[in-house]
Amino acid sequence: MNRQSDFAPRDTRRCHQFVPTTTRREALRASAAGFGQLALAALCGQQATAASVPSDVAAVASLPHVVARAKRVIFLFMWGGPSHVDLFDPKPRLNAADGQPLAGSLVGSDREQLGTLLGSPFRFAQHGDSGVWISELFPHLSRHADRLCVIRSLHTEGSAHGEALLRLHTGQANLVRPSVGAWVSYGLGSENENLPAFVTISPPRGHGGVQNYGSAFLPAAHQGMAIGSAEIPISKAVVSNLTNPDLDPGFQRRQLDLIQSINRRHLRQTADDQNIEGLIANYELAFRMQSAMPQIMSLNQETKETLDLYGVDAEPTDNFGRQCLLARKLAEAGVRYIQVSTDYTWDHHQKVRQGSITESAKVDRPIAGLLEDLSRRGLLEDTLVVWGAEFGRTPMAENGDGRNHHPKAFTMWMAGGGAKGGLTYGATDDFGYAPVDNPVHMHDLHATMLYALGLDHERLTWRHAGRDFRLTDVYGRVVHDVLT
């Protein structure tokens, strides 16, 4: 293990983000190939923070740790927790036992009775050459069945949303830890010098809020940039401070020239102080981001056919369609980790039937459109698309026609770069209560996602407060069977 001091002399730890613009551009260009970005990122931003440094220079130098199957991730987050037995995990025995009590002994629970079973009202069918089972609520997605790797045996902890959301997004609930996207940003860096590596579209404001896309002790450059928030329609969403309400860009450039002139004069007086260099470079970056982002946010350049593909301008798909289309544009622009979140609409304690119908209809066509569009553009092969939520829902009824939170077993699926298409992996018992075959814990999912990106979850570490931290803490194993 590398026991180097947290404070090596400046020449070896000089922050490349702080060198004059041309050199910095070169550095970033080199990093666009995915080379050495971790080292770069690690040395940047937080060089003044003594308590926190990359842990293992050897690991940094050996990136990628393994062959990368994907260059980026699009994570489709269904806030609230969709019901797996109604969408991806058909259970004939559950349906047959509708209205009957579920004895704990049948599903390995110590409790005598677990509640009254609620069968699924939805028809399931096998799709594609692979015969992946999908419920009738996802007709558009079903056409992509052979692209899906459906994992039916996810499990996690946290029976309340807040805890489960934090575990899904950061691996931990009772401590503040970097989010998955921040780790990916740290590991891979951005492919686009004008954009952050991690963007989250319409993130939840509650249930951990910004913690779910925060960088915690990783350098702040790795935190997710938020576009809007869950309760705001994406068409009205903004990135804060991306535009000036008062000054037009042409004038702002002149103002920036004045700022930089003052700063450069100061810099000359100080024999190239790193913080002043950094400030100068940073204003340029901000200014470039300011012009780059509106182009990405605008859907004006998209054809009618593309908009239709996502269900944009049609209901109920318009909002999620726009979010997915934006995700594609960000993927195209080189963002490494893109999360798309629904509003808090999947929490069906009552009327799970109607709720599932309504919410599926909002996302089915947009998701299918995203997969199709990515595929047409040749992006799907190196974009890992992941669909899922903080937990699933009970096979037992709640309030008569609803289902309660269920972290013990639920379904997620992956598609695209690295995902083994047409595979159904893992299984739950006859009622969808607990995994009985190939259980996949949330930590395993994280390890697997990182692995698909060429990152070994055990080597992607950061030294903080005296020890090395990683996304999966001391847990997690890569589920090689779901990867190509």
Place this chain on the structure above:
Amino acid sequence: MTTIEPTDVWRLRQQVDLCPARRNSYRVKSLALRTERKISGVSFQLAMQKNAGWKPTPRFDATVISRLILKSSRSARCLLLCLSAVMIAPLNADEPPAPEAVEYFEKQVRPLLIARCYSCHSQKAGKQEGGLLLDSRPGWIQGGDNGPALTPGDTDHSLLIRAVRYTDPDLQMPPDKALPPDAVAVLEEWVRMGAPDPRTSSAVDAASHQDPSDPVAGRTHWAFQPLGGEHVPAVEATDWPRSPIDAFVLARLEQQQLQPAADADRRTLIRRLYFQLTGLPPAPEDVAEFLEDKQPDAVERLVDRLLNSTQFGECWGRHWLDLARYADSNGLDENFLFREAWRYRNWVIDAVNADLPYDQFLLQQIAGDLLPWDSIEQRDRQRIGAGFLVVGPKVLLGNDPNERIMDVADEQLDTIGKTVLGQTLGCARCHDHKFDPIPTADYYALAGILTSTEVMEQRYMLGQQRVMERLAGLGAQGDEADGAYETYWRERPQRQDNLKHGKSALELLEKNDLPAVRKLAEAHAGVVAAVALDEQQTMAARLEAQKALVAELEAAAAPPQIPPRAMIPGDRAKPRDEAIRLAGQFNKPGKTIPRGVLHVISETGIRMPEHESGRVELARWLTDTDDGAGHLAARVMANRVWHHLIGRGLVRTVDNFGRTGEPPTHPELLDHLARELIESGWSVRTLIRQIVLSRTFAMSSRDNESGRLADPENQWLWRAHRRRLGPESLRDAMLAAAGTLDLTPMDSTVSYLGDQATAVGENKNRRRTDFPCRSVYLPVIRNDLPEVFDVFDFADPHATTGLRPQTMVAPQGLFILNDALVMDAATATARRVLAEVAGSGDTHGDDALPAIADRMFELVLNALPEDTEQAELIAFVRSAEQHFAAVGREEPKLRAWAAACQALFASSRFQILDDIGLGPE
């Protein structure tokens, strides 16, 4: 053919020893060497874990080893045995078991134990997870915290077998990955055989692999040593030092053959003093007065004035609030509002302004609720101070209550450990500390004090009963008022029902429907007035009586004012010692440990009271310089003061004085400062005063070639550090320039929020940031900080932060270029300057431009512009004014100057404290 060298395996094993992550499994796995069968005849391959990145050194051919040692063996496990034979010399047992049993052990069992168990359960690895050693027969006989690891002959009652079977979700070993079934079968067979084991004692001399968590050996670490004696060093440049502090610094510089920088000029010095002591810039008038003051004690008088200003406490109180992870909401999973937390915030500010001695300051925060009091005011002050323990973040929903108790105690221990002692105590929750002399037993000794304390209680919130932070009423009638408030919420549904029924009774009475009124009265007590039922009375009187009752019911149903309350801990009815939790799992209790303190500091420990949690004793122990942690606590605090004033701690890892932290650059100086702190009666203000009056503090920040080459990080302090302004100072300084900063201290700035602090669901209220007050009073909502805080590296209020991160990220640039806070402050500053210059009546029109530029420079930068700077600013303003006029904007001149002022706010000269107006040497 792959070749390996035993020493390489040894080296890898050493890495396991040093491995910092808890049970960092991949290295262990790589040690297992993936023995799975590549063996054919004499050739084999040691397949390393795919990514271990380790290339074996071809020293001697593995074929040779296998020929020499393995002979006919085809088992890869035997290979491991042979390799381990190099590493671990087998010892003879006193009473050796049957030879075939030994053979089974050696061939099947020992390699397995080495490969999968020793990394956490052997003396050689220096680890004894759960108290268990598996590297000798006595090790498993004695067993760990759970008792003997196995019962010879009885697999089902052997913990080790249960653990490796992985059927018990709470006891699964090895933790990283289950053993393959054949390996489990090997262990089962071994136990059935009666567990023959020739290993009489640990194979490797324990002394050569000292346990880092050993408290006795740990006393040699510098931070645990008593403070050294006072030896102010002799220096060559005897005229330079003004105080012992300077002598310590200069001695080091001379050792390194470095020169201290020149004294900073007066403008630089006053700006630095203002920002470091109050977080605010001096007004131009303050600067002028100081420049005029030629008395020798001018600096001293300035310092004393600043130290006695309210703004001092607001600035230095905030430093403490960073450590206390102060916030106005819970954060984490359910972001409930801490409606009363502001009282603790203001208590800290007041305590700093009153220079409450640090030992008292700690005592009140850790045990304020348990201290005696002479007046209600004193009681309340102490209660509010104890909020320190309560303001931490907690997972509130869905988790097991017993788990929560341990989590809360852990959070408090982590906070106290880092803040006061610079120790990462939390590491010892699951296992003995990997680096520092803190065994798990010491962790649970401390935890018992805190689990004997409650900081949560059942209360009504959001209309339902929830477990939330503990509160107590303030003032003489506080408890009653708090009780009444709680009663209201408990009875609210009933009271609302009563009101409804009372009103219907009134309506029925008006309709003269007596039977229905009687029916109501029978069904619901207290909703119909007795007089109303009395037919002897006139209808008017009966109506009157019912109306009066309805009014009463209405009053009872209306929510009362929230009474003044404090967040406050309380002792449980019965304090209890805590059991070690195996592997940190809350539901796996092991041995019970008497409440106590760290053995590395106090050999004999301290007496814990029978009927109290022990918080008073803990707090006293923390600053006890005879038998407690006083010397360490003084070092940690003195270092924090130095860090804030000078820009970098003598120990740069300010929250980590352990072995993974940095040693001090100037150990004698650190001890000097610590001693000064103790001898002043723990007066932090006195220490601050000593440091800012030193010549070291007053150095210029100018670079020079020799210094930069020899010590680019400036660790020997050959010049002053340049400092970036934190978000509070950044905002306050902009508002100060604008003249819009209101220095009045604030109470709550979150009272308008609902119980959910983050605007989610029905609750659309979000924290406001538009208060004109100082930043320290702005709402600190976890996960929803004011944007200026969020963007400019405010301390994450979820955990102790002694050293804020310093980042350079695009959102900072975007904030300065576009945020309304900056734009508004710039406009207000421009308006102010234009009015002031116009008001002075000296100059008009273009002639006034230089005066405006000068005044703006002074207000924002405490500097006068050089000629080129002035000309540049004026040229920009002229062209900007034309631009705004051309695009038809109102007040083009004001806008032009506002844009110029924004540029000054954006400049490094504003955001980075540096020498004012001096070029390089």
